[in-house]
Amino acid sequence: MRGKKGTRPPIVLRGYDRAQVDALLEEIRGALNGGPPLTADDVRARRFDIVLRGYDPRTVDELVSECIRELQAAGPIRERAGRPRVHPGWLVSWIENARFPAVRMRMGYDVRDVDAFLERVIAGLRGAAPPVTPADVRACIFRTIRLGPGYDVQEVDDFLARLADALERR
Template identity: 35%
Template sequence: MLKPAFSVRRLGQRYDRGEVDALVDRIIAAAEHRPVGPDVTVDDLRNAAFRTPLLGPGYSAEEVDNFLAEAERWLPGGQAAQGAGTSAATPAPGVQPAPLFNTVRLREGYATAEVDEFVERVMATVNGLPVSRPVTAKEIRGIQFSSVRLTEGYDIEDVDLFLDTAEGWLS
Protein backbone atom coordinates (compact mmCIF):
# COMPACT_ATOMS: atom_id res chain seq x y z
CA MET A 1 0.00 0.00 0.00
CA LEU A 2 1.31 3.44 -0.87
CA LYS A 3 1.44 6.21 1.65
CA PRO A 4 -0.99 9.02 0.73
CA ALA A 5 0.44 12.29 -0.54
CA PHE A 6 -1.39 15.05 1.32
CA SER A 7 -1.22 18.64 0.13
CA VAL A 8 0.98 20.87 2.26
CA ARG A 9 -0.55 24.19 3.29
CA ARG A 10 0.95 27.17 5.05
CA LEU A 11 -2.39 28.77 5.92
CA GLY A 12 -5.90 27.61 6.65
CA GLN A 13 -6.99 24.34 8.12
CA ARG A 14 -3.97 22.09 8.45
CA TYR A 15 -2.58 19.39 10.70
CA ASP A 16 0.87 18.78 12.13
CA ARG A 17 2.73 16.65 9.56
CA GLY A 18 4.66 14.56 12.09
CA GLU A 19 1.53 13.57 14.01
CA VAL A 20 -0.35 12.67 10.82
CA ASP A 21 2.62 10.70 9.42
CA ALA A 22 2.91 8.66 12.63
CA LEU A 23 -0.77 7.66 12.53
CA VAL A 24 -0.70 6.96 8.77
CA ASP A 25 2.32 4.66 9.24
CA ARG A 26 0.39 2.71 11.90
CA ILE A 27 -2.69 2.50 9.63
CA ILE A 28 -0.67 1.18 6.69
CA ALA A 29 1.12 -1.34 8.89
CA ALA A 30 -2.22 -2.58 10.29
CA ALA A 31 -3.74 -2.84 6.80
CA GLU A 32 -0.71 -4.84 5.63
CA HIS A 33 -0.81 -7.01 8.80
CA ARG A 34 2.69 -5.98 9.92
CA PRO A 35 2.39 -4.28 13.32
CA VAL A 36 4.89 -1.50 14.10
CA GLY A 37 3.56 -0.64 17.53
CA PRO A 38 0.18 -0.68 19.23
CA ASP A 39 -2.58 -1.88 16.93
CA VAL A 40 -4.54 0.98 15.44
CA THR A 41 -8.31 0.65 15.82
CA VAL A 42 -11.34 2.20 14.20
CA ASP A 43 -11.86 4.16 17.43
CA ASP A 44 -8.32 5.53 17.11
CA LEU A 45 -9.24 6.88 13.68
CA ARG A 46 -12.55 8.31 14.81
CA ASN A 47 -10.95 10.03 17.81
CA ALA A 48 -7.75 11.18 16.09
CA ALA A 49 -6.87 14.77 16.91
CA PHE A 50 -3.90 16.63 15.51
CA ARG A 51 -2.38 19.95 16.46
CA THR A 52 -2.44 22.85 14.03
CA PRO A 53 1.11 24.05 13.42
CA LEU A 54 1.65 27.37 15.14
CA LEU A 55 3.88 28.59 12.35
CA GLY A 56 4.77 26.79 9.19
CA PRO A 57 3.25 24.21 6.91
CA GLY A 58 0.90 21.36 7.68
CA TYR A 59 -1.16 18.78 5.81
CA SER A 60 -4.56 19.74 4.43
CA ALA A 61 -7.07 18.93 7.19
CA GLU A 62 -9.78 18.01 4.69
CA GLU A 63 -7.55 15.52 2.85
CA VAL A 64 -6.40 13.90 6.10
CA ASP A 65 -9.97 13.65 7.43
CA ASN A 66 -11.13 12.04 4.16
CA PHE A 67 -8.24 9.56 4.30
CA LEU A 68 -9.09 8.58 7.90
CA ALA A 69 -12.74 8.02 6.98
CA GLU A 70 -11.66 5.80 4.09
CA ALA A 71 -9.08 3.97 6.22
CA GLU A 72 -11.83 2.73 8.57
CA ARG A 73 -12.79 0.18 5.92
CA TRP A 74 -9.32 -1.40 6.01
CA LEU A 75 -9.21 -2.14 9.73
CA PRO A 76 -10.83 -4.93 11.75
CA GLY A 77 -14.16 -3.62 13.02
CA GLY A 78 -14.40 -1.07 10.21
CA GLN A 79 -17.27 -0.63 7.78
CA ALA A 80 -16.13 -3.43 5.47
CA ALA A 81 -15.92 -5.86 8.40
CA GLN A 82 -19.25 -4.76 9.86
CA GLY A 83 -21.18 -4.52 6.62
CA ALA A 84 -23.66 -1.68 7.03
CA GLY A 85 -22.01 -0.08 10.05
CA THR A 86 -21.69 3.63 10.59
CA SER A 87 -18.62 5.79 10.85
CA ALA A 88 -17.83 9.24 12.14
CA ALA A 89 -18.14 10.51 8.58
CA THR A 90 -21.58 8.95 8.11
CA PRO A 91 -23.60 9.04 11.33
CA ALA A 92 -26.72 6.96 11.84
CA PRO A 93 -29.82 8.48 10.26
CA GLY A 94 -31.26 11.27 12.42
CA VAL A 95 -28.12 11.54 14.57
CA GLN A 96 -26.03 14.67 14.23
CA PRO A 97 -22.25 14.18 14.53
CA ALA A 98 -20.27 16.20 17.05
CA PRO A 99 -18.42 19.11 15.43
CA LEU A 100 -14.66 19.46 15.23
CA PHE A 101 -13.26 22.97 15.52
CA ASN A 102 -9.90 24.29 14.38
CA THR A 103 -7.74 25.71 17.12
CA VAL A 104 -5.93 29.05 17.13
CA ARG A 105 -3.14 30.50 19.28
CA LEU A 106 -1.92 33.78 17.87
CA ARG A 107 -5.31 35.27 17.21
CA GLU A 108 -8.38 35.54 19.35
CA GLY A 109 -10.35 32.35 19.95
CA TYR A 110 -13.03 30.97 22.24
CA ALA A 111 -12.17 29.19 25.51
CA THR A 112 -12.17 25.48 24.66
CA ALA A 113 -13.61 24.21 27.96
CA GLU A 114 -16.63 26.53 27.75
CA VAL A 115 -17.32 25.63 24.13
CA ASP A 116 -16.90 21.90 24.78
CA GLU A 117 -19.36 21.95 27.69
CA PHE A 118 -21.97 23.88 25.72
CA VAL A 119 -21.56 21.81 22.54
CA GLU A 120 -21.95 18.63 24.59
CA ARG A 121 -25.32 19.91 25.84
CA VAL A 122 -26.33 21.02 22.33
CA MET A 123 -25.51 17.63 20.82
CA ALA A 124 -27.33 15.76 23.58
CA THR A 125 -30.40 17.97 23.07
CA VAL A 126 -30.35 17.65 19.28
CA ASN A 127 -29.86 13.88 19.37
CA GLY A 128 -32.55 13.33 22.01
CA LEU A 129 -30.17 12.11 24.70
CA PRO A 130 -30.76 12.75 28.40
CA VAL A 131 -29.34 16.09 29.48
CA SER A 132 -29.78 18.02 32.73
CA ARG A 133 -30.42 21.33 30.94
CA PRO A 134 -31.64 20.99 27.33
CA VAL A 135 -30.47 23.82 25.08
CA THR A 136 -32.97 26.10 23.32
CA ALA A 137 -32.56 28.11 20.12
CA LYS A 138 -32.87 31.25 22.26
CA GLU A 139 -29.99 30.12 24.48
CA ILE A 140 -27.81 29.51 21.40
CA ARG A 141 -28.53 33.04 20.13
CA GLY A 142 -27.49 34.53 23.48
CA ILE A 143 -24.45 32.42 24.35
CA GLN A 144 -21.17 34.28 24.87
CA PHE A 145 -17.88 32.47 25.36
CA SER A 146 -14.77 33.89 26.98
CA SER A 147 -12.08 34.99 24.55
CA VAL A 148 -8.50 33.74 24.77
CA ARG A 149 -5.26 34.91 23.17
CA LEU A 150 -1.83 33.29 23.13
CA THR A 151 -3.33 30.12 24.57
CA GLU A 152 -5.10 27.52 22.52
CA GLY A 153 -8.71 28.38 21.73
CA TYR A 154 -11.29 27.41 19.17
CA ASP A 155 -11.55 29.34 15.92
CA ILE A 156 -14.35 31.88 16.43
CA GLU A 157 -15.71 31.57 12.90
CA ASP A 158 -15.91 27.74 13.12
CA VAL A 159 -17.80 27.87 16.42
CA ASP A 160 -20.16 30.61 15.23
CA LEU A 161 -20.99 28.67 12.05
CA PHE A 162 -21.78 25.59 14.14
CA LEU A 163 -23.99 27.64 16.46
CA ASP A 164 -25.95 28.96 13.46
CA THR A 165 -26.47 25.39 12.24
CA ALA A 166 -27.47 24.15 15.70
CA GLU A 167 -29.93 27.00 16.11
CA GLY A 168 -31.57 25.86 12.87
CA TRP A 169 -31.84 22.31 14.22
CA LEU A 170 -33.65 23.54 17.32
CA SER A 171 -35.89 26.13 15.64
Protein backbone atom coordinates (compact mmCIF):
# COMPACT_ATOMS: atom_id res chain seq x y z
CA MET A 1 0.00 0.00 0.00
CA ARG A 2 1.33 3.38 -0.83
CA GLY A 3 0.78 6.22 1.62
CA LYS A 4 -0.54 9.66 0.77
CA LYS A 5 2.80 10.79 -0.62
CA GLY A 6 3.39 7.64 -2.66
CA THR A 7 5.80 6.05 -0.20
CA ARG A 8 5.64 2.87 1.81
CA PRO A 9 6.24 2.79 5.55
CA PRO A 10 9.90 2.06 6.28
CA ILE A 11 10.89 -1.57 6.73
CA VAL A 12 12.66 -2.40 9.99
CA LEU A 13 14.28 -5.53 11.37
CA ARG A 14 11.24 -6.35 13.56
CA GLY A 15 8.01 -4.69 12.50
CA TYR A 16 4.38 -5.19 11.59
CA ASP A 17 3.56 -7.90 9.05
CA ARG A 18 3.56 -6.07 5.71
CA ALA A 19 0.79 -8.18 4.14
CA GLN A 20 -1.53 -7.58 7.11
CA VAL A 21 -0.88 -3.83 7.09
CA ASP A 22 -1.32 -3.60 3.31
CA ALA A 23 -4.61 -5.57 3.51
CA LEU A 24 -6.03 -3.25 6.18
CA LEU A 25 -4.97 -0.12 4.31
CA GLU A 26 -6.62 -1.49 1.14
CA GLU A 27 -9.84 -2.09 3.09
CA ILE A 28 -9.71 1.47 4.42
CA ARG A 29 -9.06 2.87 0.96
CA GLY A 30 -12.04 0.91 -0.38
CA ALA A 31 -14.31 2.10 2.44
CA LEU A 32 -13.33 5.71 1.80
CA ASN A 33 -14.04 5.28 -1.92
CA GLY A 34 -17.54 3.84 -1.60
CA GLY A 35 -16.66 0.19 -1.04
CA PRO A 36 -17.79 -2.02 1.83
CA PRO A 37 -18.22 0.05 5.01
CA LEU A 38 -15.53 -0.01 7.66
CA THR A 39 -15.82 1.79 11.00
CA ALA A 40 -13.10 3.38 13.06
CA ASP A 41 -13.75 0.76 15.76
CA ASP A 42 -13.20 -2.02 13.18
CA VAL A 43 -9.81 -0.51 12.38
CA ARG A 44 -8.89 -0.04 16.05
CA ALA A 45 -9.66 -3.72 16.70
CA ARG A 46 -7.10 -4.91 14.12
CA ARG A 47 -3.79 -6.29 15.30
CA PHE A 48 -0.63 -6.94 13.34
CA ASP A 49 1.88 -9.70 13.93
CA ILE A 50 5.47 -8.65 14.62
CA VAL A 51 7.76 -10.24 12.03
CA LEU A 52 11.28 -9.90 10.70
CA ARG A 53 11.58 -7.21 8.02
CA GLY A 54 8.17 -5.71 8.67
CA TYR A 55 6.85 -2.17 8.51
CA ASP A 56 8.00 0.29 11.17
CA PRO A 57 5.28 0.06 13.88
CA ARG A 58 5.42 3.74 14.80
CA THR A 59 4.93 4.87 11.23
CA VAL A 60 2.10 2.39 10.68
CA ASP A 61 0.40 3.42 13.94
CA GLU A 62 0.51 7.06 12.84
CA LEU A 63 -0.83 6.18 9.39
CA VAL A 64 -3.64 4.06 10.83
CA SER A 65 -4.55 6.88 13.26
CA GLU A 66 -4.80 9.25 10.32
CA CYS A 67 -6.99 6.74 8.47
CA ILE A 68 -9.25 6.44 11.51
CA ARG A 69 -9.72 10.22 11.51
CA GLU A 70 -10.61 10.08 7.81
CA LEU A 71 -13.12 7.26 8.39
CA GLN A 72 -14.73 9.22 11.20
CA ALA A 73 -14.94 12.35 9.07
CA ALA A 74 -16.54 10.38 6.24
CA GLY A 75 -18.89 8.40 8.52
CA PRO A 76 -22.45 9.17 9.54
CA ILE A 77 -22.91 12.38 11.51
CA ARG A 78 -23.80 10.49 14.72
CA GLU A 79 -20.35 8.87 14.65
CA ARG A 80 -18.45 12.12 14.12
CA ALA A 81 -19.09 13.97 17.36
CA GLY A 82 -16.38 14.16 20.01
CA ARG A 83 -13.23 12.18 20.37
CA PRO A 84 -13.54 8.46 19.76
CA ARG A 85 -13.58 6.11 22.74
CA VAL A 86 -10.58 3.84 23.13
CA HIS A 87 -11.24 0.12 23.55
CA PRO A 88 -9.17 -1.40 26.40
CA GLY A 89 -8.16 -4.40 24.25
CA TRP A 90 -6.73 -2.09 21.61
CA LEU A 91 -4.97 -0.09 24.29
CA VAL A 92 -3.35 -3.21 25.79
CA SER A 93 -2.11 -4.29 22.37
CA TRP A 94 -0.80 -0.81 21.61
CA ILE A 95 1.13 -0.71 24.88
CA GLU A 96 2.51 -4.23 24.42
CA ASN A 97 3.74 -3.33 20.93
CA ALA A 98 5.40 -0.08 22.00
CA ARG A 99 9.12 0.05 21.29
CA PHE A 100 11.48 2.78 22.43
CA PRO A 101 14.92 3.58 21.02
CA ALA A 102 17.72 2.45 23.30
CA VAL A 103 20.36 4.87 24.54
CA ARG A 104 23.70 3.95 26.07
CA MET A 105 26.03 6.93 26.07
CA ARG A 106 23.51 9.61 27.07
CA MET A 107 20.85 9.98 29.68
CA GLY A 108 17.87 7.66 29.35
CA TYR A 109 15.08 6.22 31.46
CA ASP A 110 15.77 2.98 33.31
CA VAL A 111 14.39 0.18 31.12
CA ARG A 112 13.13 -1.78 34.14
CA ASP A 113 11.21 1.19 35.53
CA VAL A 114 9.47 1.97 32.25
CA ASP A 115 8.65 -1.68 31.53
CA ALA A 116 7.32 -2.22 35.07
CA PHE A 117 5.08 0.84 34.83
CA LEU A 118 3.66 -0.23 31.47
CA GLU A 119 3.01 -3.73 32.88
CA ARG A 120 1.11 -2.06 35.72
CA VAL A 121 -0.98 -0.10 33.23
CA ILE A 122 -1.76 -3.30 31.30
CA ALA A 123 -2.70 -5.15 34.50
CA GLY A 124 -5.07 -2.31 35.36
CA LEU A 125 -6.68 -2.43 31.92
CA ARG A 126 -7.16 -6.18 32.24
CA GLY A 127 -8.69 -5.83 35.72
CA ALA A 128 -5.87 -7.71 37.45
CA ALA A 129 -4.75 -4.61 39.38
CA PRO A 130 -6.15 -1.19 40.28
CA PRO A 131 -6.57 0.92 37.13
CA VAL A 132 -3.96 3.51 36.29
CA THR A 133 -5.45 6.95 35.71
CA PRO A 134 -4.31 9.58 33.20
CA ALA A 135 -3.07 11.60 36.20
CA ASP A 136 -0.95 8.61 37.30
CA VAL A 137 0.61 8.46 33.84
CA ARG A 138 1.37 12.19 33.82
CA ALA A 139 2.87 12.00 37.33
CA CYS A 140 5.08 8.94 36.82
CA ILE A 141 8.79 9.46 37.32
CA PHE A 142 11.52 7.09 36.19
CA ARG A 143 15.11 6.76 37.30
CA THR A 144 17.61 7.97 34.74
CA ILE A 145 20.69 6.09 33.59
CA ARG A 146 23.71 7.68 31.97
CA LEU A 147 26.00 4.81 31.05
CA GLY A 148 23.87 1.75 30.56
CA PRO A 149 20.82 0.48 28.76
CA GLY A 150 18.03 3.02 28.87
CA TYR A 151 15.13 4.27 26.82
CA ASP A 152 15.21 7.56 24.94
CA VAL A 153 13.63 10.11 27.30
CA GLN A 154 11.77 12.11 24.65
CA GLU A 155 10.30 9.00 23.01
CA VAL A 156 9.01 7.66 26.34
CA ASP A 157 7.61 11.07 27.32
CA ASP A 158 5.81 11.38 23.98
CA PHE A 159 4.36 7.87 24.34
CA LEU A 160 3.18 8.59 27.88
CA ALA A 161 1.45 11.79 26.74
CA ARG A 162 -0.44 9.79 24.09
CA LEU A 163 -1.19 7.07 26.68
CA ALA A 164 -2.68 9.58 29.13
CA ASP A 165 -4.84 11.00 26.33
CA ALA A 166 -6.00 7.50 25.37
CA LEU A 167 -6.83 6.63 28.98
CA GLU A 168 -8.98 9.76 29.18
CA ARG A 169 -11.01 8.48 26.21
CA ARG A 170 -11.74 5.05 27.72
